[in-house]
Amino acid sequence: EAQVTQNPRYLITVTGKKLTVTCSQNMNHEYMSWYRQDPGLGLRQIYYSMNVEVTDKGDVPEGYKVSRKEKRNFPLILESPSPNQTSLYFCASSRDSAWNTEAFFGQGTRLTVV
Amino acid sequence: AQTVTQSQPEMSVQEAETVTLSCTYDTSESNYYLFWYKQPPSRQMILVIRQEAYKQQNATENRFSVNFQKAAKSFSLKISDSQLGDTAMYFCAFYNNNDMRFGAGTRLTVKP
Numbered sequence: 001e002a003q004v005t006q007n008p009r010y011l012i013t014v015t016g017k018k019l020t021v022t023c024s025q026n027m028n029h030e031y032m033s034w035y036r037q038d039p040g041l042g043l044r045q046i047y048y049s050m051n052v053e054v055t056d057k058g059d060v061p062e063g064y065k066v067s068r069k070e071k072r073n074f075p076l077i078l079e080s081p082s083p084n085q086t087s088l089y090f091c092a093s094s095r096d097s098a099w100n101t102e103a104f105f106g107q108g109t110r111l112t113v114v
Numbered sequence: 115a116q117t118v119t120q121s122q123p124e125m126s127v128q129e130a131e132t133v134t135l136s137c138t139y140d141t142s143e144s145n146y147y148l149f150w151y152k153q154p155p156s157r158q159m160i161l162v163i164r165q166e167a168y169k170q171q172n173a174t175e176n177r178f179s180v181n182f183q184k185a186a187k188s189f190s191l192k193i194s195d196s197q198l199g200d201t202a203m204y205f206c207a208f209y210n211n212n213d214m215r216f217g218a219g220t221r222l223t224v225k226p
Contacts, residue, residue: 035216040218041218042118042120042216042217043205043207043216044216045213048212048214050212056212090159092159102161102164103161105159108158
């Protein structure tokens, strides 16, 4: 089954404690991206990757890091989480960057930073 | 920068009736893609419909159709014969050149 898998689905952590949210896709997609969803703001792009070792900033990259060492994985790293990073996070992948093919989303990660 | 505006934070409709969700966007580009995504309480993001800007014909997917007005930069979603399972948050989105923008969303409730 074609899917994007995010882990964990729920996470509560404390300010400053480094964490990683994993994202993996099994469709050999080149394009992957991370979004955060906040009430009244919709989804905003954090980072995207057009292929292995190619990443770029989206709209709200501050406080986040990503890596793309393998095609299937695109982890999101919060080196020193802060309460304003409390949000719902989504990973997405598509065959190419033009979104003219369907994008697949993970099931979301609800992150709370206290 | 491109922007996407959904001016209706919440809407409701009776089961079996028709409802239209509004979306406007701002861009100087001539070629782009527009999308409607559905997010039910499960949080899963589900593609409802996609429109390519260079196609004048409005996209249709079963009970879902769009009214794409390129000159007015408007992209509304019409849901016909609303069903209880249509209850969800709906996001309008715009894509051009690696820039994907979502609107703030419209929460739709279908009432029995």
